[in-house]
Amino acid sequence: MGTHQSFEFVDAPCCVMCGCERARVLGRRLGRHQGLCPRRLTGVATTVVRCTRCGLVYCDPRPVPEDTTALYDLAPEHYWRDASPGGEAFGDEIARFTDLWDGVGAPRALDVGAGTGRAMAALERAGFAVRGLEPSPAFRMRALEQGVSAQRLALGTVQTAAYEPGSFDLITFGAVLEHLHDPAAALARAVGWLAPGGLIHVEVPSSRWLLGRALNAVYRVSGSDHVTNLSPMHVPYHLYEFTPDSFAHHGARAGYETAYMRVFVGDTYLPDPWSRAAIWLMRRTGTGMQLQLWLRVVGGRVAPVG
Numbered sequence: 001m002g003t004h005q006s007f008e009f010v011d012a013p014c015c016v017m018c019g020c021e022r023a024r025v026l027g028r029r030l031g032r033h034q035g036l037c038p039r040r041l042t043g044v045a046t047t048v049v050r051c052t053r054c055g056l057v058y059c060d061p062r063p064v065p066e067d068t069t070a071l072y073d074l075a076p077e078h079y080w081r082d083a084s085p086g087g088e089a090f091g092d093e094i095a096r097f098t099d100l101w102d103g104v105g106a107p108r109a110l111d112v113g114a115g116t117g118r119a120m121a122a123l124e125r126a127g128f129a130v131r132g133l134e135p136s137p138a139f140r141m142r143a144l145e146q147g148v149s150a151q152r153l154a155l156g157t158v159q160t161a162a163y164e165p166g167s168f169d170l171i172t173f174g175a176v177l178e179h180l181h182d183p184a185a186a187l188a189r190a191v192g193w194l195a196p197g198g199l200i201h202v203e204v205p206s207s208r209w210l211l212g213r214a215l216n217a218v219y220r221v222s223g224s225d226h227v228t229n230l231s232p233m234h235v236p237y238h239l240y241e242f243t244p245d246s247f248a249h250h251g252a253r254a255g256y257e258t259a260y261m262r263v264f265v266g267d268t269y270l271p272d273p274w275s276r277a278a279i280w281l282m283r284r285t286g287t288g289m290q291l292q293l294w295l296r297v298v299g300g301r302v303a304p305v306g
Helices: 091-101 118-125 137-145 183-193 210-221 244-254 274-284
Strands: 007-010 023-030 045-051 057-059 060-066 109-111 129-136 153-155 168-175 194-205 256-264 290-299
Touching: 023 210, 057 060, 060 194, 091 118, 091 168, 091 194, 091 290, 109 118, 109 183, 118 129, 118 168, 118 256, 129 137, 137 153, 168 183, 183 194, 183 244, 210 256, 210 274, 244 256
Parallel strands: 109 129, 109 168, 129 153, 168 194
Antiparallel strands: 007 060, 023 045, 045 057, 194 290, 256 290
């Protein structure tokens, strides 16, 4: 599972997305997979809280590893069964961008957290001039082995990268912001790299996921104060879960607004007919596993939220 990491803990006195200093305690999260009976397990834990203003879920105190990059220097198969850059990856996202973008010519894209290069390959096939950032040497190497250009895929992060203002028409954060210690700062930096009319694509875990809340209720009934939210000290190292309000509040400060939003149900891990019932309920209530948002600098054309 990669290099063993030691963590220290720092206080998280306020919500990074809206700045609110008030949060409600949800429970404890162990530094390991918890299963159905976490109260029988031992180990280091941190407290999970929910912001009372925007609903962001985060851990307080926040674990900070000695070497953040080493956390993600794992074989791609630890994250995805299919770690190849082929297939139909990112096709729906390209179609959505085309619908929302008012520009002309070949759009310029930056894939933040490019992984094995699947989205980069799809964007290039669709005629985008595309560049990528990837913090994991193992993931970047796999992308290069499978044909992604080393000149187009840099080893680095939003914090370390430097681009001129107006460099990109699309910046995509697919399954990235939940891993960053300061997702708000990353978004604000990306806004500065956008050209007029450009868009930021975000996919993040939803803090309103119905099945996660159901498992938390099971824990409480069993007498445990644990929660299933986040995984700050084990793969996949999620530090945050978001709501649409998280981006609305941050956007008001950073100068962007939501142009489009979609909720993905995701896997239910349940047998039929329970799975069908859960899918129906999550679709009706907007309580799926994942949020997809398209963000535009304030002043651009805004499409209906759907």
